[in-house]
Amino acid sequence: MKHLIHFWPILKRLLCYGKNYKKHLILGFVCLLLASIFEVLGPVLISYFIQNSLVTHQMHISVLLMTIVIYILLQIISSIFNYLQDIIFNKISIKIIEKLRFNVMSSTLDLPINKFNQQPAGQLISCVTNDTEVIKELYETFISTLFRSIILISVTLITMFTLEWRMASIAITMFPLVLIITLSYQYYSKPILKKVRKYVTKIYNIFNEVINGINVIQQFGLETKFKNSIENTSKLHYLARMNILKLDALLLRPLLNLFSTIILCGLILLFGLYPKGFFEIGTLYAFITYLGRLNEPLITIASQQSILQQAIVSGERIFELIDTTKQKYGTDTVNLKTGEIYINNLNFCYDNNCKNTLNNINLNISSKKFIALVGHTGSGKSTLAQLLMGYYPIKNGSIYLDRRNINTLSKKVLRNGISIVQQDPIILDDSILENITVGRKIPKSDVWNILNKVHLIKLVKSMPKGIYSILGENGNILSVGQKQLLSIARVLISNPKILILDEATANIDLETEKKIQIILSSIKNHTTLIVIAHRLSTVKNADEIVVFHHGKIVEQGTHDNLIQNKKFYWKIYNSQNDNNSGI
Template identity: 60%
Template sequence: MDHLIEFWPILQRLIQYARPWKKKIILAFFLLISGATSEVLGPILISYFINNILSKHEFYLQSILMIIITFIILQILAVFFNYFQSIYFNKIAVKVINKLRNDVMQSAINQPIYQFDSQPIGQIISKVTNDTEVIKELYDTVAPTLFRSITLILIILFAMFTLEWHMAIIAIFIIPLVIIIMSIYQYYSTPLLRNVRYYLANINNKFNETINGMNVIQQFSQQSRFKKSIQDSSQLHYLARMKILKLDGFLLRPLLSLISALVLCSFIFSFSCLKNEVFEVGVLYAFITYLGRLNEPLISITIQQSILQQAIVAGERIFSLIDSKKQEYGKNKKKLQTGRVNIKNLYFNYSNSPKNILNNINIDIPSKSFIAFVGHTGSGKSTLAHLLMGYYPIKNGEIYLDNKPISSISHCVLRESILMVQQDPIILADTFFSNIALGRKISEDKVWEILKIVNLFSLVKSMPKGLYSILGEEGNTLSVGQKQLLSIARILVKTPKILILDEATASIDSGTEKLIQTTLTSIKKHTTLIVIAHRLSTIVEADIIVVLDRGKVVEFGTHNKLLKTKSYYSKMYNFQLSKY
C-alpha cells in the first residue's frame, strides 16, 4: 500500500507539468489513435481476401488491386501518423523538462545556505540532470507508448469481437494476467529503482569531489584510494541494476510470451475441435495476427512500467528538493539608512549539533565604524559573520540592522545592504566585466574606474580582450590576491551599508594586503566595516576589537587598550609578532 500511496500523487504532479501544452497533447493523441487504427485495419483486409477471394478462387483483378492499394495506403498512413505523433510528443517532453529543470534549479538556488553544508553537491546536480532526463522519458516514451498500446489493445479486441466472439473471449483472459504481473512488478521494483537513483547520484558526487580535489589527491598520492571508492560505488550501482534486470527478465517478456503462446494454443485447439462452419481460415489468420500484435502492446506496457517506476522514483527525489524548506526572509523592503548593528543575547547552534557555537553574544556596532572579530579557530567568528548575512535563522537572541530585526528585513534589502568578501572568493568562468557587474547595470567606464581603485587596471588593460577576457574555471588565470581584489571590485559597484571581510587577507602577500587596506580606507567613509582577522597587524586601527573564545566574547576594546590588559588578545598578538 505504501508504494501505491507514493506512486499516484507523484504521477499526478508530473502530469500537471504538461497542462500548458494541452492542445498539442490532444493533437498528438489524435495522430496516435489514427496511426493505431490504420495498423489494425490491415489484417481485416487480408482476412477478407482469404475468406472471399483466395478460398473461393474468385480472382478478380480489380478487387485484388483495390485490396492491395488500400492495404498500402493504410500502412503509409500508419507511418505518417506515427512519425508526427512522435515529433509532437518529443517536443512536449523537452518543453516540460525545461520547465521542471527551471523549477528544480530555482528551488536549489533558494535553498537555505545551511542545506549546502550537509547535502553533497553531486546529489543536487544529479537531481537537476539525471533525474529530469529520466522524467523526460515519461512524456516522450512512456505516455505515448502506453496510450498507443492501450488504444491498439482496445481496437484489436473490438476487431476480434467483430470477427468471432468465441475466440475473442479466450484472448481477453490475457488482460487480467498482465495486470497482476504489473502489480507484482511495481511492488518489487520501486525500492530497487530508488537504490539505483541513489547510487548513481553518489557516483556523480564522488566524481565531482575527485575532480575538484585533484590537486590534493595527486599531491598525497591518493589516486588508488579514490579510484577504489568510485569502483565500490559503481559496483553497488551495478548490483542494484542487475537485480532490476533479473526482475525484468522474469516478469516481463518471457512470462508474457508464455501466456501469449498458451492463448495461441487455445486458438488452434478451438479451430481444430469445433465445427468448420464456426471458424473460417481468414478469421484464424486475423486472430493469429492480432494475437501477435496484442502481445507487443502488452509487453510494451509492462516494459514501460519499468521506465514509469524510474520516473516516479526520480520525481520523488526532485519533488523532495522542490518542496524542501526555502530560505526565509522578512517583508520589510525599506532600505537601511545606517550601518548600525546590534547583537543582543545571541545564542546559536547548528542543527546537527546540540552544542552552542555562540553563547550570549552582546555587541553594539556604531554606523561607519571599523570592528574586528578575532579569536582562535572554532571560536565562532565565521558563524557570527554568516548570521549577520542572514544565512541561518536565529533561534535565540536577535540581530538588529539599523534598529530592525534581521528576520524582518526582505531579501532584496538584505543583499543590497550587507555584503561579504570571503577568504576564497567565487570567480565565475566568465569575463572580467561579468564578474564585476554580476548582472547589475553598470557602464564600462565605471568598471574601469573601479579597476583603478583596486589596482587591477593595468592587468585588465594588458589582456587581449580587456574587460571581456575570459577568466577560466574558478578564475584559475588569476592569483589569489587578484581574486580578492576582484571580489572587492564587485562591492564598489554599489557600496553597501555593512561590509564583512571573512579573513579576506589570510592567504595573500603583504603587497596585495596593503593594496586592499588602501581600498578599504576609502570604503570606511561610507560603510560599517566588520573584519574577521587572521593577521592581527591588519586590524590595529580598528575602532573596536572583539575577542571571541569558544563562542563567548571574552574581551573587547581598542588595540592599545587590549595590549595593556595582557590577556587573550595580547598573547595572540605577541605570539604572531614572534613568528614574524
C-alpha cells in the same frame, strides 16, 4: 494497493506539468487512434480476401492487386499518424522538462545556505540533470507508448469481438495475468531502482570531489583510493542494473509470450473442435494476427514499468528539493541608511540538537566604525558574519541593523546594504566587466574607477581586451591576491553600508595585504567595516577589536588596551609574534 497509494501523488504531480499542453495531447491522442485503426484494418482486409478469394478459389488479379494496394496504403497511413504522434509527444516532453528543470534550478538558487552545507554538490547536479532526463523519458516514451498500446488494444478487441465473440472471450483471459505480472514487477523493481539512483548520485559526488580536489589528490597520492572508490561504486551500480535486467527477463517477455502461446493453442483447439464451417478460416487468420499484435503492446506496457518506476524515484528527489522550506525574509523594503549594528542576547546553533555555536552575544557597533573579530578557529566569528548577512533566521536573541530587526528586512535590503568578501574568492568564467558588475547595470566609468581604487587598473590595461578580457574558469589567469582584489572591487562598487571581510587576507601575500589595508582606510569613513582575521597585523588599527572564544565574547577594546590587559588577545598576539620571529 499501499504501493499504488504511495507513488500516485508523485505521478499525479509529474503529470500535472502536462496540463498546459491539453490541445497538443488531444491531437497526439487522435493521431494515435487513427494510426491504430488503420493498423487494425489490415488484418480485416486480408481476412476478407482469404475467405472470399482463397477459400472459394475465385482468384482475380484485379482483386489481388486492389487488396495489395489498399493494404500497403493502410500501413503507410498508419505509419504517418505514428510519426506525427511521435513528434507531438516528443515536443511536449521537451517543453515539460524545460519547465521542470527551470523549477528545480530556481528552487536550488533559493535554497538556504545550510542546505548546501548538508548536501553534496554532486547530488544537486544529479537532480538537475539526470533526474529530469529520466522524467523526460516518462513523457517521451512511457506516456506515448501507454496511450498507443491502450488504443491499439482497445481497437483490436473491438474488432475481435465484432468478428467472433467466442474466440475474443478466450483472448481476453490474458489481461488478468498481465495485471498480476505488472503489479509484481512494480513491487520488486522499486527498491532496486532506488539503489540504482543512489549509486548514480554517489558516482556524481565522487567525480565532483575529484575535479574540485585534484590538486590535493595528486599531491598526497590519493589517485588509487579514488579509483577504487569509483570502481566499487560502479560495480554496485552494475549489480543493481543487472538485478533489474534479470527481473525484466523473468517477469516480462518470457511469461507474456508463454501466456500468448497458451491462448493461441486454445484458439486452434476451439477451431478444431467445432464442426466444419462453424468458424471461418479467414477469421482464424485475423485472430492469430491480432493475438500477435495484442501480445506486443502488452509486453511493451509491462516492460515500460521500469521507466515509470525510475520516474517516480526521480520525481521524489526533485519534489523533495523543490519543496524544501525556503528561508523567509521580512517585508521592510526601505534600504539601510546607516551601518549601525546592535546585537542583543544572540544565541545560535546550526542544528537544533547541537551545542550553541554562539552564546549570549551582545555587541553594539556604531555606523562607519572599523570593527575586528578575532579568535581561534571555530570560535564563532564567521557564524556571526553569516547571521549579519541574513543567511540564517534569528530565532534566539536579536540583531538590529539601522535600528530595525534583521528578521523584518527584505532579502533585497540585506543584499543591497551588506556585502561580504570571503577567504576564497569566487571568480566567474567571464570577463572582468561581468565579474565586477555581476548582472548589475553599472556604468563602465565606475568600473574603471573601482579598478583604480583596488590597484588593478595597470593589470587590466595590460590585457589585450581590457575589461572585456575573459578570466577563465575560477579566474585561472589571476594570482590569488589579484582574485581577492577583484572580489573586493565587486562589492565596493555598490557602496554597501556594511562590509564584512571574512579572512579576506588569509591566503594573500604581504604586498596585497597592504593594498587591502589602504583600501579599507579609504572607505571606512562611509562604511561600517567588520573584519574577521587570524593575522592580527590586519586589524591593529581597528576602532574596536572583539575577541571570541568558544562562541562567546571574552574581550573588547582597542589593540593597545587589549595588549595591556594581557588576556586572550595578548596570548594570540604574542603567539603570532613568536611564530614570525622564528621564521
